[in-house]
Amino acid sequence: xxVAEHLEQTYLSGGRPLTVLHDINLTVEPQGFVAVVGPSxxxxxxxxxxxxxxxxxxxxxxxxxxxxxxxxSEDDRAAFxxxxxxxxxxxxxxxxxxxxxxNVLVPLELKRGGAAGEDQRRAHDLLARVGxxxxxxxxxxxxxGGEQQRVGVARAFANRPKILFADEPTxxxxxxxxxxxxxxxxxxxxxxxxxxxxxTHDPALxxxxxxxxxxxxxxxxxxxPSAS
Ligand SMILES: Nc1ncnc2c1ncn2[C@@H]1O[C@H](COP(=O)(O)OP(=O)(O)O)[C@@H](O)[C@H]1O
Ligand SMILES: [Mg+2]
Numbered sequence: 001x002x003v004a005e006h007l008e009q010t011y012l013s014g015g016r017p018l019t020v021l022h023d024i025n026l027t028v029e030p031q032g033f034v035a036v037v038g039p040s041x042x043x044x045x046x047x048x049x050x051x052x053x054x055x056x057x058x059x060x061x062x063x064x065x066x067x068x069x070x071x072x073s074e075d076d077r078a079a080f081x082x083x084x085x086x087x088x089x090x091x092x093x094x095x096x097x098x099x100x101x102x103n104v105l106v107p108l109e110l111k112r113g114g115a116a117g118e119d120q121r122r123a124h125d126l127l128a129r130v131g132x133x134x135x136x137x138x139x140x141x142x143x144x145g146g147e148q149q150r151v152g153v154a155r156a157f158a159n160r161p162k163i164l165f166a167d168e169p170t171x172x173x174x175x176x177x178x179x180x181x182x183x184x185x186x187x188x189x190x191x192x193x194x195x196x197x198x199x200t201h202d203p204a205l206x207x208x209x210x211x212x213x214x215x216x217x218x219x220x221x222x223x224x225p226s227a228s
Contacts, residue, residue: 086161
């Protein structure tokens, strides 16, 4: 489902090149559930962005669901993501001028699949499942960080992605709400057969994954079945 080979990412930092990922090789089977862990600054967010096709690597290749991302134009990559990929951003990235419901509807509009009424029902249902059924008409500034994160989770599932990436999806949640989101992720991995890659510092969430990949200073230093 995901095959990354010899991935390298180098940024220009104050005019000097800074390599933040070194020769990453990673394969994730269909319906796999992988937690990526590691200290702050180790390259987790950068890796997720490359695997999801949000950014292009300096070197190396990513194949997602059989498609070499480098072979696609920017527009085609966006269309590919709209069709098959969901992403929960560490910094939420909600559109401030849209309500919670409208934010969740964005991927459905990009995919232009079902009838509008059906999309509305699905968006409402997803918001209810993350505990925000009563807040669907609120704007991001009217929501707490944890609530915005849950809107981001609902939005990531809206297009029924084959592959879901989530960057610290429980990082802004209290323990109880975090467990609700973890249950939702596990359920979608099982029922919707979604392949999932998530970054987390949360031991409860890492334990629910089937495999844990550990990054340190931009390299994979361990790749093992999870303790669960
Ligand atoms: N756009 C960028 N330009 C320059 N440096 C960046 C950029 N994005 C990330 N970095 C650097 O890359 C390293 C890895 O960052 P990141 O992937 O966000 O790590 P993590 O998610 O593990 O905390 C950090 O040193 C960060 O400062
Ligand atoms: Mg990060």
